[in-house]
Amino acid sequence: MKHRRKLKTIFFTGILVITPALVSLLVIYYIFDKIDGILSPIIHRSLALYAPELSIPGPLISIVSVFLIVLIIFIVGLFAGNYIGKKVFSLLDALLSKTPIVKGVYLAVKQFMNAFKISSSERFHKVVALEYPKDGMWVIGFVTSDVGPSKTSVITQNKEPLLNVFIPTTPNPTSGYLVMVSPEKVRELDMTIEQGVKFVVSAGVVQHDRRPDEK
Numbered sequence: 001m002k003h004r005r006k007l008k009t010i011f012f013t014g015i016l017v018i019t020p021a022l023v024s025l026l027v028i029y030y031i032f033d034k035i036d037g038i039l040s041p042i043i044h045r046s047l048a049l050y051a052p053e054l055s056i057p058g059p060l061i062s063i064v065s066v067f068l069i070v071l072i073i074f075i076v077g078l079f080a081g082n083y084i085g086k087k088v089f090s091l092l093d094a095l096l097s098k099t100p101i102v103k104g105v106y107l108a109v110k111q112f113m114n115a116f117k118i119s120s121s122e123r124f125h126k127v128v129a130l131e132y133p134k135d136g137m138w139v140i141g142f143v144t145s146d147v148g149p150s151k152t153s154v155i156t157q158n159k160e161p162l163l164n165v166f167i168p169t170t171p172n173p174t175s176g177y178l179v180m181v182s183p184e185k186v187r188e189l190d191m192t193i194e195q196g197v198k199f200v201v202s203a204g205v206v207q208h209d210r211r212p213d214e215k
């Protein structure tokens with residue numbers, strides 16, 4: 001019985017290790033595959049037009065396409081980092097942010113990407129536990145900020161303070177729920193942000209409890 005439980009634990013740990021890497025690889029493959037589907041035909045047409053005597057295999061064309069994708073991303077990164085690039089992308093950002101229909105998608109993607117540009121210590125302030133979605137059922141959450149006074153006055157009517165708490169899902173902590181709760185409803189945990197994220201990703205397998213002899 002103990003051996004079966006140990007095997008299950010080892011298997012589950014393997015899933016936790018493989019899944020993030022596999023999902024990341026699949027996302028990268030999907031993005032590159034879609035861009036390659038655009039660039040490869042362009043390369044084929046360019047070769048047929050300017051160098052018809054060359055016969056390049058399809059797989060090699062895809063490799064060249066991937067190289068061009070990496071090169072373009074690198075060049076865009078260099079350009080966006082200098083003064084002129086910042087001005088150009090600032091104007092482009094303002095244009096897309098004000099264009100009907102486009103701005104809804106653009107702003108949503110921009111906010112999502114910006115969430116990953118700042119460190120977890122800047123996004124989250126502390127790890128807490130709170131009863132959600134009902135009493136007696138506790139979840140891990142991360143305090144992100146105080147609720148603004150305008151929202152607080154409308155929600156509580158008596159201007160009691162509220163906290164914005166992000167409740168992540170397992171094993172993907174980038175998705176979850178935002179709840180606004182009274183500070184009295186949360187219990188601060190003796191965990192760092194990194195420990196809290198690992199606890200969520202591992203579905204509670206990775207513990208960070210201190211030993212009794214530790215201070």
